[in-house]
Amino acid sequence: MNNIKKAALGVLVAGIAFGFSAFTTIKSGPIITYYKVGTTYPLPTDPRGYIYYSGDRCEVGGEVCSAQWDIGTNAPPTGDGTLLPTTGISFVAGSVTTGRFE
DSSP: OHHHHHHHHHHHHHHHHHHHHHHHOOOOOOEEEEEEOOSSSOOTTOOTTEEEOSSOOEESSSSOOEEEEEOTTSOOOOSTTEEOOSSSOEEOTTOOBOSEEO
16 A cells, blocks of 8 residues: 555656646747837837847937847848848737837
8 A cells, every 4th residue: 555655646746747847838939139220110019110130229218229029930130130020929028128229
């Protein structure tokens, strides 16, 4: 009977560990900072108007300078001036940097 209790306890602990890891594992693609280059689309969650730059291009003053986007399975940007992909992307909440594009 003692072995059955040990086996049951082992299965229970393994199940709890597996269940916990299923809820704490975050699946995400590459998260990239894109810069808002115009005021035509002022909302930070609007992907239109965002362009990639490798360096920091934010200066003080203004509304939205940059935000991070999870680009999923899209190819990472290869050079400055690359537009944010139009599909398969998601806005990273809390990632907005205020200011203006340099």
